[in-house]
Amino acid sequence: MAQRHRDHLPEDFSERSLSEDVRSGLTSSPKTLPPKWFYDKVGSELYEEITRLPEYYPFAVEREILMARAPEIVSAAGSHHLIELGSGSSEKTRALIEAVLASTPDGEQAAYRAIDVSESALRAAAEDLALRYPALELESVRADFEHGLAEALAVDEGDRTGGRLVIFLGGTIGNQNPQQRQRFLATLHGALEPGDAFLLGADLVKSPDVLVPAYDDAAGVTAAFNLNVLEVVNGRLGADFDPRDFRHVAVWDAENAWIEMRLEAVRDVHVRIADLDLEVDFAAGEQLRTEISAKFTRERLAAEFEAAGFDAAGWWTDDAGRFSVSLWTVAARALT
Incomplete structure (x- = not known):
């Protein structure tokens, strides 16, 4: 492909x-x-x-959610075109790619666009994905989505049919302060179209007895x-x-x-x-x-996304409620 x-x-x-x-x-x-x-x-x-340390739960727990829920997520999003922000190795995304490939109708094309600032990460991930998923249309975009999000998401209408599912995993949104998140969500909303969706991986508030060791492990890594x-x-x-x-x-x-x-x-x-x-x-x-x-609560995320013009479309967590994967769509109503 x-x-x-x-x-x-x-x-x-x-x-x-x-x-x-x-x-x-x-x-x-x-x-x-x-x-x-x-x-x-x-x-x-x-x-x-x-990511392999016993104290550091986010990586493994998010992957657990995606492995268990990918078909449900893809069905709720209604998309066979994935776009990932900060894609890195694209490892956790494979569950979503496989669900998209399994659900793409005959005669239509499943596609994945990886967006990252690292040329080497993009090249390595594309080589691996091409071998694993020969039926997948692949595109890699070297871009700084913090400052060039709209450009990175732009696509010629002739290049796709149906909605896009934009993915932002790893709890990376937590590296932004509230003002940065507000700007990010506003730009994202402006770059999406009716039928598009946004999938977010976000860590949840919990006891400091769990949180602090995840960032200060006993082994000193x-x-x-x-x-x-x-x-x-x-x-x-x-x-x-x-x-x-x-x-x-x-x-x-x-x-x-x-x-x-x-x-x-x-x-x-x-x-x-x-x-x-x-x-x-x-x-x-x-x-x-x-x-x-x-770290977030469901209510806090809903408030921030609603303020930016999104509707909630799906919510998934692990059994212990440590981490969330949530789906958002562009609100049909006009903002006031």
């Missing part, structure tokens, strides 16, 4: 984005870095290890994953961070209903970032926030 690849990003996109994020984040108060920079080769390998972002800045921007000057911290913020991962300076630290001609000081005890991971 035909494969297509489109690149919506300039060649220097990653380098320029990292430079902008490091400069703005390390000169702000409090200091921050976005979690997308965790995933160099070492970080990606550490994350794969995290998440700590190594968090500290590795300093090595990313060192290697790509000529910085001289010493990871031994920092320790990993994970805290539950009950007011905002999110986990924060931070790096805390264990002593006074002076860092030079040569490529940016930037020097940064950390006082002992000062923290650099590297991730927020918001």
Whole structure:
């Protein structure tokens, strides 16, 4: 089956984005870095290890829901054209792809579009999927859906029939603060058409006794994953961070209903970032926030989606109610 690849990003996109994020984040108060920079080769390998840890439930539980409910989800969405935001390896999506292939009427074409900023991830996933599912029409799009969502979702009308199912898995929406989610959902709503649907994987609020260990495991893998972002800045921007000057911290913020991962300076630290001609000081005890991971209730998600113009169309969780997969469609009524 035909494969297509489109690149919506300039060649220097990653380098320029990292430079902008490091400069703005390390000169702000409090200091921050976005979690997308965790995933160099070492970080990606550490994350794969995290997904196998006993404390880290989200990956396995979301996959469990999709494996059990994929045919029901696809039937409710009524689509045989999948589009995945932040597709990565597309591993968990295979259950949905198989359900789409099984339900696509004769004479029509099942299709999957993977959208990610990583060229290597897109290429590797496309090669694997082409071998596994030769009847599937594949398209990979290198794009930054945080800033180019509408463009990444655009499609020529002649390229498809029926509605699209846009997928956003892994609880990644939790990395956005409420204002960012509001903008994301508004842009998504504007890019979708009648008959399209949106499938979201979102982690649910639960006891901090469960949440905090998921981000601060006993084996220290998440700590190594968090500290590795300093090595990313060192290697790509000529910085001289010493990871031994920092320790990993994970805290539950009950007011905002999110986990924060931070790096805390264990002593006074002076860092030079040569490529940016930037020097940064950390006082002992000062923290650099590297991730927020918001947790949701069904009611909170419904309120945010309704405000953005969506209707609820499906809700699935594991038996313990730890994680959710939900389906949303463009509201038929006009917003007031």
